[in-house]
Amino acid sequence: MITAELLDVTLLAPRLKHPTVFEYFDRLEAGESFMIRNDHDPKPLYYELIAERGPIFTWEYLEKGPEWYRVEIKKNEILPQDPLATIPGKDIAKAQILKEKNVQFGCASEEKDSTLPPVRPRTQNSPPTTFQEQSKWSLEFLCDYIVETHHRFVKERVEPLNDLAQKVAEHHGQTSPLLYRFATMTYHFLQDLLDHQVREEEVLFPMIKKAVAYSKDPSQGGDYEPGILSQPRALLEEEHHIAFTDMDYLKKLSNEYSVPEDACNSRRLVYRLMEEFQEDLLTHLRLEEQVLFPRMIALDEQNLASTK
Structure with a gap:
């Protein structure tokens, strides 16, 4: 039996962190507890525990940042009246985008605000109607375009989407349990996208630019080697497939982003923002798969052929 044992999740491989916490929790008897220690707020784990x-x-919380987080998790003998009371809504920062829209939050009540402003699609840096025009751009410019438009859009929306999804789950998860899963899935979906973008910005895109330089003058290609670009392409396309699957699952959890008539402002807005986010992401991923990746591979093969 485990009582107040400390589990340092920073010592675990990423894929083992949540399963190990669940294993510890399932071994507890009623009234027993254990502690977890992490280098970032483990709040998504809270929602996953609630959901599962x-x-x-x-x-x-025994320690709450900024460097370390310690949380005591106790299995109850009797169901608490308010399982979300230990994470008050005030801990979640209001998303900047909501401040800009001056939206009044209504999660604490059932009152519906009919004045909720619509979420406008982006107009700045709007992409061309089709990929035909983009296929004429230089590869260097195309990489920069993806970073400055689509990647930036993802980075700007991660915090508002996470905060809103968690806020809605806190206030309405008891009556709509799927909101816990929606909040957890939103967190993992967005985190995976951020990790994906880092790999593109730090590895793939610089290597594409080196491949272009190599095609003009092999002495200017740096550490680029002809034939190397097919390897990251396979990994990134698999990550795209995972993103498409995650988007479908979020749609399923939200019933295609439909909301009850008495839904609060936050729930209405998080669904609208997620729909807009996914629309941009679909354009983003298809641009890479239909334009960037084929042209990247064609250049790589051309460079490889030049060495024979």
């Missing part, structure tokens, strides 16, 4: 095990535990 239900409100049968209490969650207490």
Whole structure:
């Protein structure tokens, strides 16, 4: 039996962190607890526990950043009246985009605000109607365009989407349990996208630019080697497939982003923002798969042929 044992999740491989916490929790008897230690706020784990095990535990922060987070997780003998009370809504910062729109939050009540402003599609740096025009751009410019438009859009929306999804789950998860899953899935979906973009910005795109330089003068290609670009392409296309699957799952959890008539402003807005986010992401991923990747591979093969 485990009582107040400390689990340092920073020592675990990423894929083992949440399963190990669940294993520890499942071994607890009623009234027992254990602690976890992490280098970032483990709040997404809270929502995953709620979604998978239900409100049968209490969650207490013993240390809350900025460098370390320690949380005591206790299995309850009796279901708490309010399983979300240990993470008050005030802990979640209001998203900047909501401040700009001056939206009044209504999660604490059932009152519906009919004055909720519509979410406008982006107009700045709007992409061409089709990929035909983009296929004429230089590869260097295309990489920069993706970073400055689509990647930037993802980075700007991650915090508002995460904050809103968690806020809605806190206030309405008891009556709509799928909101816990939606909040957890939103976090993992967005984190995977950020990791994906880092790999593109730090590895793939610089290598594409070196391949272009090599095609003009092999002495200017740096550490680029002809034939190397097919390797990251396979990985990134697999990550695209995962993103498409995640988007479908979020649609399923939200019933195609439909909301009850009495839904609060936050729930209405997070669904609208996620729809807009996915629309941009679809354009983003298809641009890479239909324009960037084929042209990248064609250049790589051309460079390889020149060495024979």
